[in-house]
Amino acid sequence: MRELGYSALTPDSGLLSVARTPPPSKGFPMARPTTEPPEPGQVGRRRFLTYLVAAPTLTVATKLTADGLAPARADAVVPTLPQPAEILDLGDVLTLSCAPTAGMLVLELTADGRARLQLPRAEVGQGITTATAMLVAEELDLPLDRVDVVLSDARTELLFNQLTGGSNTMRSLYDPVRATAATARARMVAAAGAQWGTDASRLSTRDGAVWAPDGRSASYGVLAGPASRTDLTTGSVAPKAESAHTLVGTPTSRKDARAMVTGTQVYTLDLDVPGANPVMVRRPPTINGTVRKVNNEAAVRAMPGIIDIAVVPTGVAVMAETFGQALDGKNALDVTWGPGTVDGEDNETIKKKLRAAALPFVVPPLLTQYVDGEFDFAFASHAPMESNSAVADVREDSATIWAGLKSPIVAKQTIAQELGLPENKVTVHVQQGGGSFGRRLFFDAALEAAHISKAMKKPVRLMWSRIDDMRHGRARAASYHRIRATFALGQVLTFEHRVASVETDWSHGLGEILTAYAAKLPVGGNLGFAQTVFLLTVKSPYNFGVTTQLLNEVPLKFHTSAWRSVYSANTRGAEEIMVDEIAKKLGKDPVQFRREFVKSDRQRAVLDKVAELGEWGKKMPAGFAQGVAVHGEYKSYTACLVELDARDPKHPRVTKATIAVDVGKPVNPRGVQAQMLGGLTDAISTTLTAGLHIDRGLPLEGSYSQFHYARQKNSPMDVQVHVMPATGDDIGGAGELGLPAPVGAIANAYARATGTRPRSFPITFPVDFDPFPR
Amino acid sequence: MPNYTFVVNGKTVTVDAPADLPMLWALRDKLKVRGPKYGCGINVCKACTSHLDGEAFNPCVTPVSECAGREVTTIEGLADGDELHPVQEAWLEQDVAQCGYCQPGQIMAAVALLKKTKNPTDADIDAIENVCRCGTYFRIREAIKSAAAKMA
Numbered sequence: 069m070r071e072l073g074y075s076a077l078t079p080d081s082g083l084l085s086v087a088r089t090p091p092p093s094k095g096f097p098m099a100r101p102t103t104e105p106p107e108p109g110q111v112g113r114r115r116f117l118t119y120l121v122a123a124p125t126l127t128v129a130t131k132l133t134a135d136g137l138a139p140a141r142a143d144a145v146v147p148t149l150p151q152p153a154e155i156l157d158l159g160d161v162l163t164l165s166c167a168p169t170a171g172m173l174v175l176e177l178t179a180d181g182r183a184r185l186q187l188p189r190a191e192v193g194q195g196i197t198t199a200t201a202m203l204v205a206e207e208l209d210l211p212l213d214r215v216d217v218v219l220s221d222a223r224t225e226l227l228f229n230q231l232t233g234g235s236n237t238m239r240s241l242y243d244p245v246r247a248t249a250a251t252a253r254a255r256m257v258a259a260a261g262a263q264w265g266t267d268a269s270r271l272s273t274r275d276g277a278v279w280a281p282d283g284r285s286a287s288y289g290v291l292a293g294p295a296s297r298t299d300l301t302t303g304s305v306a307p308k309a310e311s312a313h314t315l316v317g318t319p320t321s322r323k324d325a326r327a328m329v330t331g332t333q334v335y336t337l338d339l340d341v342p343g344a345n346p347v348m349v350r351r352p353p354t355i356n357g358t359v360r361k362v363n364n365e366a367a368v369r370a371m372p373g374i375i376d377i378a379v380v381p382t383g384v385a386v387m388a389e390t391f392g393q394a395l396d397g398k399n400a401l402d403v404t405w406g407p408g409t410v411d412g413e414d415n416e417t418i419k420k421k422l423r424a425a426a427l428p429f430v431v432p433p434l435l436t437q438y439v440d441g442e443f444d445f446a447f448a449s450h451a452p453m454e455s456n457s458a459v460a461d462v463r464e465d466s467a468t469i470w471a472g473l474k475s476p477i478v479a480k481q482t483i484a485q486e487l488g489l490p491e492n493k494v495t496v497h498v499q500q501g502g503g504s505f506g507r508r509l510f511f512d513a514a515l516e517a518a519h520i521s522k523a524m525k526k527p528v529r530l531m532w533s534r535i536d537d538m539r540h541g542r543a544r545a546a547s548y549h550r551i552r553a554t555f556a557l558g559q560v561l562t563f564e565h566r567v568a569s570v571e572t573d574w575s576h577g578l579g580e581i582l583t584a585y586a587a588k589l590p591v592g593g594n595l596g597f598a599q600t601v602f603l604l605t606v607k608s609p610y611n612f613g614v615t616t617q618l619l620n621e622v623p624l625k626f627h628t629s630a631w632r633s634v635y636s637a638n639t640r641g642a643e644e645i646m647v648d649e650i651a652k653k654l655g656k657d658p659v660q661f662r663r664e665f666v667k668s669d670r671q672r673a674v675l676d677k678v679a680e681l682g683e684w685g686k687k688m689p690a691g692f693a694q695g696v697a698v699h700g701e702y703k704s705y706t707a708c709l710v711e712l713d714a715r716d717p718k719h720p721r722v723t724k725a726t727i728a729v730d731v732g733k734p735v736n737p738r739g740v741q742a743q744m745l746g747g748l749t750d751a752i753s754t755t756l757t758a759g760l761h762i763d764r765g766l767p768l769e770g771s772y773s774q775f776h777y778a779r780q781k782n783s784p785m786d787v788q789v790h791v792m793p794a795t796g797d798d799i800g801g802a803g804e805l806g807l808p809a810p811v812g813a814i815a816n817a818y819a820r821a822t823g824t825r826p827r828s829f830p831i832t833f834p835v836d837f838d839p840f841p842r
Numbered sequence: 843m844p845n846y847t848f849v850v851n852g853k854t855v856t857v858d859a860p861a862d863l864p865m866l867w868a869l870r871d872k873l874k875v876r877g878p879k880y881g882c883g884i885n886v887c888k889a890c891t892s893h894l895d896g897e898a899f900n901p902c903v904t905p906v907s908e909c910a911g912r913e914v915t916t917i918e919g920l921a922d923g924d925e926l927h928p929v930q931e932a933w934l935e936q937d938v939a940q941c942g943y944c945q946p947g948q949i950m951a952a953v954a955l956l957k958k959t960k961n962p963t964d965a966d967i968d969a970i971e972n973v974c975r976c977g978t979y980f981r982i983r984e985a986i987k988s989a990a991a992k993m994a
Contacts, residue, residue: 193941193976321937328942329930329949331877331917338876346871372843372860390859392867395883453881453889453943453975502879502943503975534882738937742978746940749977772973773886781968783979 125292126177126255130248151615153607159236159702159801173241175204175248181276181289183210183252185245188220190232190474191324192452192504193746194803195739198323199238200245202736206316207249207307208256209273210288212323222476222496231577232474233509233630235702235801238735242799246307252295254302259295260286268303310733310794317794319738324500336457336471336499337531344459344527345375347520348394350401351383351540353842354408354765355626359384363402371397378523382512382540385520391531398533409625411765415546418570418624418762419444422548425568425622429552431614436554436561439649443549443642445829446759447570447767449775450544450631454502455537460517461527466493471514472501478577479511483518505750506630507542509576535770535840543760543767544631545570549642553612553650560650560665563612567619567639572598572628596621601630606639609700610647610665626762632750633804636701637811638829641755644697644812645826648819658696658816659684670795671700674707674728677790682709682726688821691715692723695817699809702801704731706744708809710784714821718832722752722784722814730792732800740802741789747806748787753778755814759830763839770840776830846910850875851919857906865901865909866890869916877917877946881973888972891947891954892916898954917946920953929953932989940976948972952986961990 121127174186183204191197197217205212223230229240253273260278261268263286271278277285294300310316327333352358359379368386369377373393378385384401388394422444458471467487473479473496480496487494501508517530532541547569554562574597602619619635631637651661659679666672675698678684688694691714698707706729714720727744734740757776760767769775815826847856850873857872864883869875869892878901881889885903892901893915901914920927926934929952939945951970959966967983974982 193939195940321934322939324942325934325937325939326926328939328945329917329926329933330921331946333942334876335879335943337870337880340874346867390863390867390871391880392863392871393860451975453879453887453941453973455880501941503941505975531880534884534887742937742940742981745980746977749974749979753977771882771884771886773882773884777973777975778977778979779973780970780979780982783977783983785964785983787980 120298123296125179126252126295128248128251129174130244151607153604157702158234158601158604159239173244173248175252177252177288177292179289179292181287182214182216183208184216186220187217188226188230189237190498190501191219192472192501192508195322195742196237199735199739200241201323202315202320203245204249206313207246208253210276214276219498222480224477224491230477235803239799239801250307251305254305255295256288256291258300258302259291316735320736335454335502336459337529339459339470341459341461341527344529345387346391346394347385347387347528347530348398348533349383349385350398350403351536352405352408354411357408358406360404360406368397368400376524378520380519380523382516387524408765413765414763415761418546421622422568425620426548426550426566427618427620429564431554431562431564436556438552438554439653441551441646443827445547445638447546448544448631448754448759449538450505450507450542451538451775451777452503452505452507455534456513456532456541458513458517458530460521462487462518462521467518468495469514469518470497470499472499472508473511474504474508475576479514483515487518487522505632510542510629538770538775539767542627542629545572545628547638551642551646553646558654560612563615565617565643569621570626571621571623572630602635606635609667609671609698611667633807637807640699640808641811645815648816662698670705670730671698674705674730677728678707678709678726681788681790684709691821693817693821695813697809697812697816701805703798704800704805706805706809708813710813710817712817712821714818717822720756720818721782724786725784726788728790731802732797733794734791737791740791743802744789744806745787748810749778750807751810751814752782755811755829757830757832759833761835768835768839774837846906848909848911849913851915859906861905861907863906865904865906868906869901875916879943889944889947891950891972893950898951917950928992929989932985936981936985938978938981938985940978944972944974948982956990956993960994
């Protein structure tokens with residue numbers, strides 16, 4: 069048995085040339101192959117090498133070998149040339165980027181008979197801890213309530229494999245988690261076989277134990293020690309056949325639900341870190357404004373409960389005994405501010421810049437019939453319920469950070485750099501987050517907390533006020549869309565879509581991933597990150613002849629971040645409105661037209677399902693209408709049919725929604741339904757009421773009373789989400805899939821109910837409030 | 843600083859706090875009762891919804907002095923030991939929570955509603971203003987209806 073260092077765990081493939089060779093990892097100094105040579109497991113096209121980590125009880129780590137990396141190719145011959153996202157989408161790229169380090173997946177079996185998976189992802193409500201626990205429970209034949217999934221600390225050796233985004237968790241981890249758990253099961257069986265002198269092939273597993281034909285059994289808890297012995301060998305290991313799954317694929321409730329309903333779920337600011345006191349920050353009156361001078365520091369220091377004050381790059385931090393007192397202190401500060409980066413901008417100047425930036429159409433509207441449409445979408449705050457927050461304890465020679473982080477490695481590297489500490493002196497704990505929707509790809513609060521802790525020389529609990537979160541936090545960039553379709557003889561000949569968007573910030577690590585894998589991307593030329601992401605995510609589901617979708621960005625320095633479904637909500641939403649308008653011009657029913665022109669049978673099947681379940685075409689009372697739309701992304705397909713009450717056109721309400729979704733393989737159908745419900749509510753909000761007004765370099769909106777995200781009274785009384793059975797296709801993404809189709813369906817229903825053509829979103833968007841002081 | 847004595851989840855406690863300190867911070871920062879969440883601080887998102895003498899209230903805008911001598915119930919005090927309140931059970935059955943951050947407030951609002959209205963209509967449920975940014979509203983609606991049926 070040879071002791072293997074980290075380098076032996078990296079795959080012997082060309083991919084390594086684009087990944088940095090990581091330093092030897094502290095976490096895996098004793099990794100050994102389980103046998104000589106390491107036995108391969110086979111899952112579909114993918115092969116795995118699994119390693120035994122020296123530990124008192126069974127601990128296995130698995131890596132994905134290079135021959136599993138070929139992305140699925142689109143092989144259908146279609147009249148419209150395949151678009152980049154059909155060949156290799158953003159999720160494929162993320163999966164590819166995870167592959168060299170998937171070996172870092174670690175599963176422990178403990179003496180109390182429990183399994184513990186270290187998940188290198190962030191749980192922010194999407195249910196991945198439950199779904200991955202289901203995979204482990206399935207492979208091990210262990211009850212789900214005996215599987216624990218914990219979020220890994222930032223581990224730089226994981227390179228790109230710790231970014232939670234792109235609807236990618238189940239796509240990238242489905243195979244490696246199963247392979248890891250299958251190895252653990254095989255070792256349990258082998259350990260029992262060795263004890264009983266029975267051939268492993270005659271043993272079975274159920275209910276967390278190994279069973280012999282004569283009825284003897286040994287629990288995993290008892291076997292966890294013996295199964296960790298390095299002289300124990302197993303035969304070839306393969307995960308269960310999917311046809312034998314009894315848990316995976318069945319609707320399963322969240323493992324963390326009980327903690328949530330009893331108030332014991334721990335979020336960042338529920339942690340008790342000794343000595344860490346509440347801190348809030350006074351922020352500038354415009355985005356990215358700077359502190360020139362604090363005029364009344366002594367007076368604020370004298371206020372009750374105030375402990376400390378410090379100027380940091382983002383504002384003036386106030387520490388107090390309670391958050392209430394920190395807030396009073398921050399509000400009492402008199403600060404002279406320097407200008408920010410977008411002080412002269414407001415909604416109108418931005419719209420003008422976006423219009424000017426939209427790239428020209430190629431096809432002139434000559435000789436054929438055509439429809440043109442222009443659309444714009446306002447900025448939208450991510451507005452997770454848990455505002456930006458972090459706990460930090462920065463010492464002379466080390467730092468420890470706790471925060472909800474979807475890109476913790478980049479957070480760790482940046483914090484180390486800014487604090488002037490070596491990376492290995494910075495520990496970043498990933499906390500379960502109170503929502504994200506793309507927001508926690510960035511680590512603003514973690515970095516700010518580190519700066520404050522360093523300046524104050526004390527541990528800190530930093531919380532952003534809701535007003536600051538909405539005004540100085542991040543948002544989906546405003547966008548402008550110009551679409552032209554030409555048609556003749558009942559056929560759509562060309563479909564052109566030009567998107568102009570305020571620049572979206574990609575500096576949370578995805579940019580590095582795309583750079584590293586640039587040679588493998590199906591998009592040519594010298595495209596920037598944004599255009600690359602756009603082309604890897606946005607695709608038209610229709611055979612509309614020559615189709616081009618292009619993005620141009622306006623470099624305005626707002627605080628932005630990808631918002632659930634990134635460019636697709638606006639881009640595909642606007643297209644679905646145009647699809648209804650093209651159908652109308654051609655005298656066709658919106659469902660029939662879509663049926664005829666969608667490229668994929670799976671796309672057509674979900675459309676047929678909602679048309680059937682939602683009773684498409686039924687008679688609606690005056691002021692009510694149905695609307696329909698489809699969307700395909702990340703190898704998944706969905707359709708949505710809504711009923712809208714627009715009797716009061718200023719206050720329309722979606723009263724019913726029928727959604728069908730095909731994710732290829734639903735690991736947890738109940739979780740998929742939850743994601744689609746979330747996407748629907750996001751669509752209701754951003755289509756009808758929720759947006760930010762920029763005024764002199766700052767959003768006016770500062771709370772949920774002003775940024776009108778939907779409430780119960782705006783939510784449908786009837787929602788049906790139909791999850792299509794597994795198709796045998798690859799697993800597709802679910803987290804972001806649910807937004808674009810309802811955007812189109814709601815807008816289309818609104819158009820039919822009111823006889824208007826909605827062009828500007830949200831549809832009802834007055835400044836119906838007195839803005840908070842700056 | 844003045845002292846205020848009140849009951850939190852059945853336990854008598856005393857806090858040393860300025861009279862105008864919002865109860866949310868007396869609970870979270872002084873008493874380490876962390877079930878009620880901050881979401882806005884101005885009684886708009888309702889994530890902190892708890893009960894004061896059995897009625898829904900929002901500790902983010904209620905001064906600690908107003909709670910003196912009264913009985914506060916937070917989400918932590920809703921269950922009877924390991925036995926969950928029927929509304930909590932309904933939340934589990936409907937698998938309502940996604941990120942879970944607003945759910946303590948949603949549940950406390952639902953319990954308060956069901957106390958007053960045994961068989962709430964859709965309009966009664968619509969009147970609950972608690973924000974759920976994950977958009978779980980339909981499951982909340984179903985859970986309230988199911989809890990109402992069980993409690994009837």
